Amino acid sequence: MRFFRSILPSLLVSGACVVSAASSWGFEDATLTVQSKGAGVGGGLKEKLAVNSPLSKQVTLGATDTLKILLTTTDGKKAKRPHQAFLTVTEQASGLEESFIFSVKDTGKGKVELTQKDLPTPLLLASEPLTASLVIASFGSSTPYKSKAFEITVERDPNAPIAAGEKPVRYGKLEEIHHIFRSDPKSPPKIITLVFTAAVLGALPVLFGVWLTLGANLNHISKALSSAPLSHALFFGSIVALEGIFFLYYTSWNLFQTLPAAGAVGLVAFLSGSRALSEVQERRLAGLR
Amino acid sequence: MRWLFSFLVLALLGAVQALSSSGSRLLVVLEELAEKDKYSEFWDDLRGRGYTLSFESPKNDKLSIFKHGERAYDHLILFPPKTKGLGPALTPKLLLEFLKKDGNVLLTLSADHPTPSAIVSLLLELDIHLPSDRNTLVVDHFNYDTVSAGEKHDVLLVPAPKALRADVKNYFEVDGTIAVPRAVGQGLGNATPHLAPILRAGSSAYSYNPKDEAEIVEDPFAVGEQLSLVSAMQARNSARFTVVGSTEMLQNEWFDAKVGAVGGKEQTTTANRAFAAKVSEWTFKETGVLKVGRLQHYLNEGKKNVNESAVGVPEHNPGIYRIKTDVSFTIELSEYTSTHLSPFTPPATDDVQLEFSMLSPFHRLSLTPLAQTANSTIFGTSFVLPDQHGIFNFRVNYKRPFLTSVDEKRQVTVRHFAHDEWPRSWNISAAWVWVGGIWVTVAGWVAFVALWLYSEGVEKGVKKTQ
Numbered sequence: 001m002r003f004f005r006s007i008l009p010s011l012l013v014s015g016a017c018v019v020s021a022a023s024s025w026g027f028e029d030a031t032l033t034v035q036s037k038g039a040g041v042g043g044g045l046k047e048k049l050a051v052n053s054p055l056s057k058q059v060t061l062g063a064t065d066t067l068k069i070l071l072t073t074t075d076g077k078k079a080k081r082p083h084q085a086f087l088t089v090t091e092q093a094s095g096l097e098e099s100f101i102f103s104v105k106d107t108g109k110g111k112v113e114l115t116q117k118d119l120p121t122p123l124l125l126a127s128e129p130l131t132a133s134l135v136i137a138s139f140g141s142s143t144p145y146k147s148k149a150f151e152i153t154v155e156r157d158p159n160a161p162i163a164a165g166e167k168p169v170r171y172g173k174l175e176e177i178h179h180i181f182r183s184d185p186k187s188p189p190k191i192i193t194l195v196f197t198a199a200v201l202g203a204l205p206v207l208f209g210v211w212l213t214l215g216a217n218l219n220h221i222s223k224a225l226s227s228a229p230l231s232h233a234l235f236f237g238s239i240v241a242l243e244g245i246f247f248l249y250y251t252s253w254n255l256f257q258t259l260p261a262a263g264a265v266g267l268v269a270f271l272s273g274s275r276a277l278s279e280v281q282e283r284r285l286a287g288l289r
Numbered sequence: 290m291r292w293l294f295s296f297l298v299l300a301l302l303g304a305v306q307a308l309s310s311s312g313s314r315l316l317v318v319l320e321e322l323a324e325k326d327k328y329s330e331f332w333d334d335l336r337g338r339g340y341t342l343s344f345e346s347p348k349n350d351k352l353s354i355f356k357h358g359e360r361a362y363d364h365l366i367l368f369p370p371k372t373k374g375l376g377p378a379l380t381p382k383l384l385l386e387f388l389k390k391d392g393n394v395l396l397t398l399s400a401d402h403p404t405p406s407a408i409v410s411l412l413l414e415l416d417i418h419l420p421s422d423r424n425t426l427v428v429d430h431f432n433y434d435t436v437s438a439g440e441k442h443d444v445l446l447v448p449a450p451k452a453l454r455a456d457v458k459n460y461f462e463v464d465g466t467i468a469v470p471r472a473v474g475q476g477l478g479n480a481t482p483h484l485a486p487i488l489r490a491g492s493s494a495y496s497y498n499p500k501d502e503a504e505i506v507e508d509p510f511a512v513g514e515q516l517s518l519v520s521a522m523q524a525r526n527s528a529r530f531t532v533v534g535s536t537e538m539l540q541n542e543w544f545d546a547k548v549g550a551v552g553g554k555e556q557t558t559t560a561n562r563a564f565a566a567k568v569s570e571w572t573f574k575e576t577g578v579l580k581v582g583r584l585q586h587y588l589n590e591g592k593k594n595v596n597e598s599a600v601g602v603p604e605h606n607p608g609i610y611r612i613k614t615d616v617s618f619t620i621e622l623s624e625y626t627s628t629h630l631s632p633f634t635p636p637a638t639d640d641v642q643l644e645f646s647m648l649s650p651f652h653r654l655s656l657t658p659l660a661q662t663a664n665s666t667i668f669g670t671s672f673v674l675p676d677q678h679g680i681f682n683f684r685v686n687y688k689r690p691f692l693t694s695v696d697e698k699r700q701v702t703v704r705h706f707a708h709d710e711w712p713r714s715w716n717i718s719a720a721w722v723w724v725g726g727i728w729v730t731v732a733g734w735v736a737f738v739a740l741w742l743y744s745e746g747v748e749k750g751v752k753k754t755q
Contacts, residue, residue: 083505084430084495086512097492099512104505135493137430139442144430146493171482171688172456173640177653179675181613187719196722204729211740219745232742239738243731280742288746 023076024143025136026051027110030071032150037064047150049134055150058129063157067114071134072107075142079108082138087112089119089152090133091126098123099135116154121165129153220283228279234272241265308339310625311391311574312363315340316354318347318379320370330541334566338575338627340364347376354383360392364573367396368536374407381411388528395572397536398473400426400443400499415522416478417532420510422498427474427516427534429494434468434548436556444470446550447518449560450488456639457690460576461487461567465560468548472535474516483524485690486517487531487568519568527693531572539565575627577691582621582665584697586683589615589671609702611710612676618643619659619669620685620697632666634658641668641695644684651675656685678705 030049047055049071061067069087072079085102098120104110116124123130129151137144156162187193208216224232242265249258315335319325325332325344332342343362345352347370354361365387367375374380384394396412398404403423412419419425428442438444446466452459467488474496477484492513497506518534537543544562549555570576587605610616622641623630635641640655652675656668674681681703687695714720 081505083497084493085505086495088492088513095514097513099495099509101507101509103507137493139428139430139440141439144493146431168479169482171690172454173638173655174642174653176642176655177650179651179673181673181676187717190718193718193721197725200722200725200729204732207733208736211736215747216740217745218739218743221743224743236739236742240735243735246731276742 022141022143025073025075025082025138025145027071027073027134027136027145028079030069032059033068033070034059034061034065035068036062037066049149051145052147054148057150058153059132059150060153060155061114061116062155063116063160065115067152069102069112070110071102072109073102073104073136074108075138081106081108082136084135084137084144085110086135087114087149088133088135089114089123090131091123092128092131093126094122096120096122116156119154121162124154124156124162125164126154220288223283223288224276224279227282228275231272231275231279234268235276238265238269238272242269308628309363309573309575310578310580311393313340314343314362315364315366315573316343316345316362317366317368318345318352318375319368320346320348320372322346324368327540327542330544330562331539331565331569334562335569338570340573347374347379349376349378352376352378354378354387354392360387360390363392365392365394367394369397369399369402369408370405371402372405374405381407381414384411385414388524388530389526391526391528393529393573395531395533395569397533397539398475399536400424400471400473404473412475412532415530416481416484417520417522418476418478419473420496420498422501424498424500425473425496425510426499427469427472427490427494427496427518429491431493431551432491433551434470435551435553436547436549438470444468444548445472445490445494445518446548447488447491449564453485453690456636458636460571460691461564463560463563463567465557465563466548466550467561467564468538468543468546468559469518469535470537470543472518472538474511474518474534475520475532476511476515477517477520482688482690483522485521485523486519487521487571488517488519488564489514490516490518521571521691523691523693525694527574529572529574531568533568570627571691574693575625578625578693579633579687579695580623580625580630580665581685581695581697582623584620584683584685584699586616586618586699586701589617606699607701609704610674611704611706612674612678614674615671616674617669617671618656618683619667620656621662621665621667622687622695623665630664632661632664634666639689641685641687643670644686645672645675645681646684647677647679647681650684651677651681674703678703 027049028051032045032047032049032055034045036044044065045059047057047059049055049069059067073082073085074080075082081104085104086099087102088097088099090097100112100114100118102110102112130153131148132150132152133146134149135144135146137146242262245258245261245265249255317325317332322344335342354365365384367379370376388394396408398408398419404419406423409419409423426443427445429445430442432446433442434444434446445468447469448466449463450459450461469488474490474494477486490513494516495506495509495512496516497509520532522530522532524530533539538561543559544565546559546561547556548559550557567576585605588607588610620641620643622633624633643652643654643656644650645652645654652672654670654672656670658666659669660667681701683699683701685695685697714724
């Protein structure tokens with residue numbers, strides 16, 4: 001969810017601090033310390049904080065570090081306990097923020113401690129430094145205080161990765177999906193096909209050539225046609241017609257057109273063939289073949 | 290037929306000035322009916338928009354939101370009771386039933402009395418969290434009304450809400466600031482997409498228990514913009530449930546109160562009246578309502594441009610298609626706003642999407658607006674069907690925050706190639722070798738028959754061998 005920070009109040013507040021008409025909340029004696037677990041008291045960062053002046057030095061919060069802020073809240077010049085004393089940590093990019101409550105005594109002395117465990121996951125995973133602001137306000141007419149105090153850089157332990165967590169379902173536009181089609185079946189390069197086709201087609205003249213060397217001839221056509229012209233014509237014609245039917249079936253016909261035609265031509269072949277073949281038998285018995 | 294129906298509805302709508310798209314019977318549940326005069330301007334606004342209001346107290350024995358198993362009212366406004374709960378007629382279970390039957394509810398809360406546990410548990414059902422100690426109040430020491438709450442800071446001045454996200458239209462835009470007196474802040478659960486905050490508290494606001502934490506707040510329920518002052522829940526069946534954190538912001542005195550901001554120079558008038566109108570318009574389905582008109586899919590036989598007239602378009606919504614063919618899809622969407630249907634335009638970065646899916650989407654395509662009629666926009670796209678055969682659905686699943694959900698599904702069969710739709714063998718170059726072989730065989734056979742019938746025997750003495 002997107003958030004929008006309103007900077008107007010803090011601008012007005014910083015403006016109001018200049019005008020001394022009403023008393024305003026603030027703090028004094030503020031110290032910021034960052035200490036690692038196990039390190040001595042002297043080690044770690046220790047800085048003083050002042051009203052309306054953000055710290056120029058970056059504050060690093062490591063995996064075992066504890067960030068502690070001690071301050072005394074004041075209303076005008078008097079130390080007083082406010083109703084609201086927060087340390088607000090904001091992630092600039094998304095505007096997400098979380099506030100940590102100061103435990104303030106009656107005298108105005110307040111303390112807050114912050115470790116990496118206290119930070120919510122979106123802030124822990126931020127890539128930019130987080131902005132930390134102090135908010136001190138209460139009921140009544142004193143001007144409340146809200147101003148950026150320092151910046152925190154979260155140093156995560158590389159050995160302990162934090163799961164980003166499942167993103168919650170939100171309704172919105174989803175990614176486009178385009179179906180990836182299977183590629184069409186491919187044929188090998190045409191030149192290979194043509195070479196082999198030529199080889200196959202070339203078998204026919206070779207066959208005719210071999211037949212010729214073996215003494216193939218069509219010398220008895222006239223004899224055959226003179227003794228049984230119709231039968232031979234019909235018989236050879238029906239052989240050729242059958243091949244024609246196969247060609248038509250291959251290119252355009254379906255089976256229901258092919259079968260009657262083949263049946264008719266087959267009948268013609270049968271009837272004419274008996275006469276034609278008996279003529280061939282006559283020639284064979286006459287010793288001409 | 291669909292055209293005729295929508296025309297009839299349009300004619301009926303024209304008769305009233307504004308009409309909710311889901312009925313005009315509104316029940317207001319107030320414990321003390323004498324208090325209803327404090328909100329008379331709000332009732333007048335509602336009546337002006339065509340609602341018939343009934344006022345009942347939860348203590349009334351005869352009160353029932355159901356009659357013969359159906360809803361007796363279309364909308365409910367629930368005011369916070371001072372006693373234990375909302376009574377036996379408005380238990381959380383019955384209110385959830387009301388929502389399931391497409392009723393809309395506007396619930397208000399007040400920090401003046403502790404919130405009854407029945408309401409807390411009802412809101413928890415919807416994943417809206419209220420502070421566990423029922424006495425809470427939202428204060429903001431930076432954005433309060435100096436005129437009425439200079440000391441207590443419990444009247445928040447909140448700027449008009451902006452759009453929830455870049456791709457969601459803002460239905461609650463008003464001019465000016467909104468005064469929220471003595472509110473109960475809500476926390477919204479993160480897991481569900483059905484919740485959305487309408488009005489968020491400022492980043493310096495917080496919620497505390499005035500009895501226990503009068504001196505200093507130690508453990509606030511929620512802080513800053515995580516506090517939602519007006520929250521919206523829209524269920525899957527598009528029933529709407531709005532929680533308004535402050536009952537007082539609907540009162541006459543706050544509808545045009547003069548308020549002064551902290552550090553501001555002059556006093557301004559609140560925009561509460563306009564905001565209350567916007568919130569009630571959304572809750573009672575006057576705004577943010579989508580209607581689907583004609584949905585059409587057809588085979589794109591060579592025609593590349595799509596027009597919305599039925600002339601010249603092949604048979605539409607066929608039950609069966611073939612794989613890898615060009616298909617066009619169009620859907621007509623209108624947005625209903627108070628009185629009439631108008632063409633729907635999704636926000637700039639948003640798109641209506643079509644999913645062509647079997648078990649999961651094979652295509653998810655953004656629909657482009659192709660044409661506009663007087664009442665609707667026609668969205669459409671063209672695409673090639675996947676090379677997988679099976680039973681597919683054309684699905685437009687458009688659910689967005691603050692809009693009623695659109696989920697239209699049309700089932701089609703996608704068949705594979707028929708036996709005569711494959712490429713022929715002479716078109717496949719790899720097959721030429723075998724095709725050639727077949728015809729070489731045919732030629733050889735015919736030649737052999739001719740030779741066998743008509744040849745003269747070779748020289749005598751050669752034995753007759755095969």
